[in-house]
Amino acid sequence: MKRVYLITSGIMLCIFLLVGCSDASNAYEAENFVPVQEYTGEGFTLRNANAKTGKIAEENREETVAAVEEFFLTNYKTEVHVHNIVSAVDGVSVFVESVGEPHFYTFAIVPVDIKNKEVKTNEVWSQEGQVENAIQGGLHAMAFADEFAHLETTLENIVKELPVVGTPIEAVEKVKATGFSTTHYFISPNGDIFDDLYDLYMENPEITKDDLTDFFANNDFKPEEMIITINLHMEEHSVDPSEEILADIVSQIEELEGAPRGAYSVLLHDSLIDKRRADGMKENTIRRAAPDKIIKE
Numbered sequence: 608m609k610r611v612y613l614i615t616s617g618i619m620l621c622i623f624l625l626v627g628c629s630d631a632s633n634a635y636e637a638e639n640f641v642p643v644q645e646y647t648g649e650g651f652t653l654r655n656a657n658a659k660t661g662k663i664a665e666e667n668r669e670e671t672v673a674a675v676e677e678f679f680l681t682n683y684k685t686e687v688h689v690h691n692i693v694s695a696v697d698g699v700s701v702f703v704e705s706v707g708e709p710h711f712y713t714f715a716i717v718p719v720d721i722k723n724k725e726v727k728t729n730e731v732w733s734q735e736g737q738v739e740n741a742i743q744g745g746l747h748a749m750a751f752a753d754e755f756a757h758l759e760t761t762l763e764n765i766v767k768e769l770p771v772v773g774t775p776i777e778a779v780e781k782v783k784a785t786g787f788s789t790t791h792y793f794i795s796p797n798g799d800i801f802d803d804l805y806d807l808y809m810e811n812p813e814i815t816k817d818d819l820t821d822f823f824a825n826n827d828f829k830p831e832e833m834i835i836t837i838n839l840h841m842e843e844h845s846v847d848p849s850e851e852i853l854a855d856i857v858s859q860i861e862e863l864e865g866a867p868r869g870a871y872s873v874l875l876h877d878s879l880i881d882k883r884r885a886d887g888m889k890e891n892t893i894r895r896a897a898p899d900k901i902i903k904e
Contacts, residue, residue, distance in 0.1 A: 640879040643840045643887060644772055648781030650882035653695050660719040661694030667726045668692070674728035675701045675715050683738055684812035685709075691781040697721075702784055709745025709808070713738050714784045741786035743801040744794045746808055747833065748787045750819035754867040755787075761863055762791040762837065769852055770842040771875070774887075782885040791837060794869070798832030830902045833869035840876045840887055848875040848893045857895045866903050872896035 639650070664671045672689045679687045687703040698718040705711050714737070718727040748755045766772060773790035774783070785793035796804075807822060808814055839856070841848055853875045860871055873895045876887035895901065 636879075639881055639883050641882050642844060642878050643774060643876075643880040644842075644878075646775055646880050646882060646885075647777040648691060648885065651691075651693060651782040651885050652883045653693055653700060655696050656694040657696060657721065658694050659721050660697065660699050661692060663719050663721065663724050664692050664694075664699040664717065664726055666724075670728050671699070671701065671717055671726050674717060674726070674731050675703065678715055678731040678733075679703065679738075682733075683742060684809060685742065693782070698727075702781055704780055705742075705745060708749045709742055709787075710748065711741040711745035711786045712779060712784050712788055713741040713786065737784075739805050740796060740801075741784075742808060743796040743805050744787035746804050746814070746819060747796055747801070748794065748867075749816055750823055751867050752816065754865060757865050758835075758863070758867055759789055759791065761859065761866070762789075765856055765859060766791070766839070769855060771839045771852060771856070772842045772878075773839060774880075778885060791839065793836055793838070794867075795834040795836070796832065797834060798828055800826050800828045800832065828868075830868050830904060831870045831900075833867070835867065835869040835871045837871065837873045838876075838887070839874070840880070841878045844878045846877065847891050848877055850893060853893050853895065857901065860901055860903075863903075868903055871901035871903060873901070 641650075671692060675689055676687060679685050686706040688706055689701055689703050691702040693700045693702065695716065698716050700714050700716055702712070702714045705713075713733075715731050715733045718730045718732075719725070720727060762773070776790050779785070779788050779790060783793070787794050803826065804819075804822060807818075811818070837856070837860070841852075853873065856875070857873050860866070860873065874888070874892060875894065876889065876892045879889075880887045
């Protein structure tokens, strides 16, 4: 229900401002909101990005890709595949997917000298903790592969049964950078045990599932230290997220046996996603989340 205010002065100015804000919001939505089923990452834009950096990087794509691949091999002992190059303020963000296991999506930043039209391939860097967290999640999912496969199968069945959809895999590859992710969920490790897990990988990049099983047999973690976010959209256009459907999804996750240990959030959006931000979160998004996450032991 809309609030009703008593306005004693400046009424025309207030109406003008409200209408102006509404028009601007509607214009932005009309230009940038697209059905999630059609979203492939096209139109994704970083804040304050300079389009010239992306143009220069694309003109030197081979060198840019090689520099990023070398960066991950040298600093994280991980082979990656480059999916996308996106303009940033004074460089480009390069979105990658790991090759093989541990599996994850992340990004690195390559500075670009606009004046000299030069990609600084010897100055590639990553945000603090970004890649480390992605690797931790990938290792965790590798250790509990059966449990995560069971969760994914459950979510695939939910999408078949209910009028909801996930995020297209192409968008996940090109713009999400959410660590270990599928079209339906992503995970976020958050605990000291996962720092130890990362150190173990850096000591032995050829780590096996058996090695990881041994590690977790001797190193316990709380469910709250593994955040699992289920992210779904309404399938039908122009309808608000359904509380009844959300309750159904939550109930199925609560009753699910053999799922990965963790603290689960379930987000349900309408059918539209902001192509510039790769985000479906809006005022009408509904959720089961903190402080009432679903805890799976």
